[in-house]
Amino acid sequence: MALRSDWSRRTCSMARGLDILGDPWTILVLREVFFGNGRFDAIKARLEVADSVLTKRLAGLVESGLLEKKAYDDGGRTRQEYVLTPMGEDALPVLNAVTIWAEKHLPAPSDKAHMYVIHSGCGKRTSSADTCTGCGERLTAANTSWHSQSRSEQPVPLSTAAVRKEAAA
Ligand SMILES: [Zn+2]
Known part of the structure; x- marks a missing residue:
């Protein structure tokens, strides 16, 4: 996630977990997806977060395997929303x-x-x-x-x- 030093290969599983889950924005993004707000604009409105911060957290959650992108139809235009994976649900x-x-x-x-x-x-x-x-x-x-x-x-x-x-x- 490149927000600080990489803990993904620490011997302690708590540290490895915190490498992904130790960031407040990341947890709040997951909160919104659990609440059913998987669309970028909806998450952004709820969290009052800068585009760049949200984009980075969403990309990190997809890369880590907790979220995946899913297409939806927005009045004839195909857009992406974020949904939980089984790993994210866990x-x-x-x-x-x-x-x-x-x-x-x-x-x-x-x-x-x-x-x-x-x-x-x-x-x-x-x-x-x-x-x-x-x-x-x-x-x-x-x-x-x-x-x-x-x-x-x-x-x-x-x-x-x-x-x-x-x-x-
Ligand atoms: Zn009960």
Whole structure:
């Protein structure tokens, strides 16, 4: 990603993971794609980010294998949007964990600035990143919603990888 020194060959797997996931813009781009905003202009509007920054992060996420480009028809004109790969979908617990940790430890700037991770299956808010603490089911993008109070009244079901893994582990 060339944002700093290359950690992609570090012996520590946490360092190798952070080489891709350790950048705030990268995580926020993934947040938007999970929310279903895969189009460049939509991501840009949400993140209020410079074109050059967003272009670089999107290219990095495609190169790393977390996102892929998919064509869509925009009123007769073919354009590209970004969708999750199975590898990108697997990053969901990381984003959930950051959100849950922030809700637990960091003050919200207003009463309407909370974000919750919801298991769509039972409707409960979970306090664990990969398992529903309401019912014990494993969380996946297909059964998870995020409720960002500043964004919507209701929880939003997440986007899943364009091509789902066969027989998810
Ligand atoms: Zn549940």
